[in-house]
Amino acid sequence: MAVSSAGIPQHWRTIKERYRLLGAHCERCGSNYFPPRNVCPRCRRRGKMAQVEFSGKGKVYSYTVVNASSKAFEQYMPYVVALVELDEGPRVLSQIVDCKPEEVKIGMEVEACFRKIFEQEDGGIISYGFKFRPSDGSWACRETGQRSS
Amino acid sequence: MAFGIVGYGVYIPRWRIKIEEIAKVWGHDPDSYKKGLGVEEKAVPSMDEDATTIAVESARNALKRSKEVKPGEVGAIYVGSESHPYAVKPTAATVAEAIGLTPNITAADTEFACKAATAAMQACLGLTKGGYMKYGISIGADTAQSAPGDALEYTAAAGGAAYVIGGGEGVIAEVEGTHSYTQDVPDFWRRDGAQYPKHAGRFTGEPAYFEHVINCSRALFEKLGTSAKDYDYAVFHQPNAKFPLRAAKALGFDEEKVLPGLIVSKVGNTYSGSSLLGLAAVLDVAREGDRILMTSYGSGAGSDSFSFRVTGSVEQKRRLSPPVSYYVERREYIDYSTYARYQRLLKG
Numbered sequence A: 001m002a003v004s005s006a007g008i009p010q011h012w013r014t015i016k017e018r019y020r021l022l023g024a025h026c027e028r029c030g031s032n033y034f035p036p037r038n039v040c041p042r043c044r045r046r047g048k049m050a051q052v053e054f055s056g057k058g059k060v061y062s063y064t065v066v067n068a069s070s071k072a073f074e075q076y077m078p079y080v081v082a083l084v085e086l087d088e089g090p091r092v093l094s095q096i097v098d099c100k101p102e103e104v105k106i107g108m109e110v111e112a113c114f115r116k117i118f119e120q121e122d123g124g125i126i127s128y129g130f131k132f133r134p135s136d137g138s139w140a141c142r143e144t145g146q147r148s149s
Numbered sequence B: 001m002a003f004g005i006v007g008y009g010v011y012i013p014r015w016r017i018k019i020e021e022i023a024k025v026w027g028h029d030p031d032s033y034k035k036g037l038g039v040e041e042k043a044v045p046s047m048d049e050d051a052t053t054i055a056v057e058s059a060r061n062a063l064k065r066s067k068e069v070k071p072g073e074v075g076a077i078y079v080g081s082e083s084h085p086y087a088v089k090p091t092a093a094t095v096a097e098a099i100g101l102t103p104n105i106t107a108a109d110t111e112f113a114c115k116a117a118t119a120a121m122q123a124c125l126g127l128t129k130g131g132y133m134k135y136g137i138s139i140g141a142d143t144a145q146s147a148p149g150d151a152l153e154y155t156a157a158a159g160g161a162a163y164v165i166g167g168g169e170g171v172i173a174e175v176e177g178t179h180s181y182t183q184d185v186p187d188f189w190r191r192d193g194a195q196y197p198k199h200a201g202r203f204t205g206e207p208a209y210f211e212h213v214i215n216c217s218r219a220l221f222e223k224l225g226t227s228a229k230d231y232d233y234a235v236f237h238q239p240n241a242k243f244p245l246r247a248a249k250a251l252g253f254d255e256e257k258v259l260p261g262l263i264v265s266k267v268g269n270t271y272s273g274s275s276l277l278g279l280a281a282v283l284d285v286a287r288e289g290d291r292i293l294m295t296s297y298g299s300g301a302g303s304d305s306f307s308f309r310v311t312g313s314v315e316q317k318r319r320l321s322p323p324v325s326y327y328v329e330r331r332e333y334i335d336y337s338t339y340a341r342y343q344r345l346l347k348g
């Protein structure tokens, strides 16, 4: 059965950038952009843009707790939407997951994770992409290689 | 050249619900379930997590442990699950896109109850050893479904594990041999379009789990001329803590060879992720030269057994992404009403 394809081309065109946090890097001035741009606003025609995969590491620049939202996101309420400043520079708007609203702080270190962004009603498509969660590098300093027996 | 596991990675969602909390809602006796199953709590996914997102997180962690693998060298990706978000539209294509392996790759979703991903590991082994490609990836990931109030609700959990398979210096666990054992057994099923699975109660034990897990392991021993005493660890599909320990005993394994890979008590039954998460927990602690037996089980029914020998590469590679114990301890408890909301048991 054919359904309305409204939004599907837009969804499909941005899959790579949403799945992998792909942005643009200007090889002339070093600026990074997300979402990706074709032209560097600083260098204009002298700029040279290349695709870059961001590390997904960043900090919460500002945030808000959403208590009233559109129907598509109602199920997540209350949830946190933050402006995350990536280590590479660009600021991206994203939901902060795996923590309670009261745990989110400005300057908090976060890392990108892969989640469902929204689901169309009536068996429509599922849109996936990055969200951010608090960074936790605690596992890196653990003792490993210890036999338990 | 040695072929086997080049890298592995796991993921378990942050939320947990305790057996007591579920039992309270249904008026069941929590102690009889805790004792009977050997399970204390289970992992619950967030509303924005599903088998696809769990597969992606696991695969990213596996690739961190496989630095020598270049995107163009991975020729196949398979995702085994009972909870693929789409009936038609492959999970594996989304995962391949998310980890940057498209477009020159074959991708497919595999299904065989809880052993879909070990079947895919065998496929990857054949494709890489046969020289058709350098590496293949097999992922087991599930957000297991259970009808509210059903005995399955105490264990049906979420989690996953990904394995990069191939040959060469980077192999951390060589596959010494593999064997499979399959028969038509109606122990557990979900009809197309049905929301929750059905199971044949006690019938799931003797003719199903034990028949396949024990005989498959024994057949592999026979092939390789090994027995339980040749192995340092044994990992079995873990629908609860009792079944794997009983199978181990029947095969001649002491409990201490099974416990390092037995994580079901703290995370529940992660279905397609179950035996592979157990294997990952063992790889987190194993030493060069250790031998590991792993036998999966999928209802319907079948088992895949593998004999692994751990190499010296494991020590440096396992430091590169989080161990199973990190995810087991990264937990936050929720009550049944939050659980019901996360599992979408309440229709608004």
Ligand SMILES: [Zn+2]
Pocket: A026, A027, A028, A029, A030, A031, A040, A041, A042, A043, A044, A047, A048
């Ligand atoms: Zn520029």
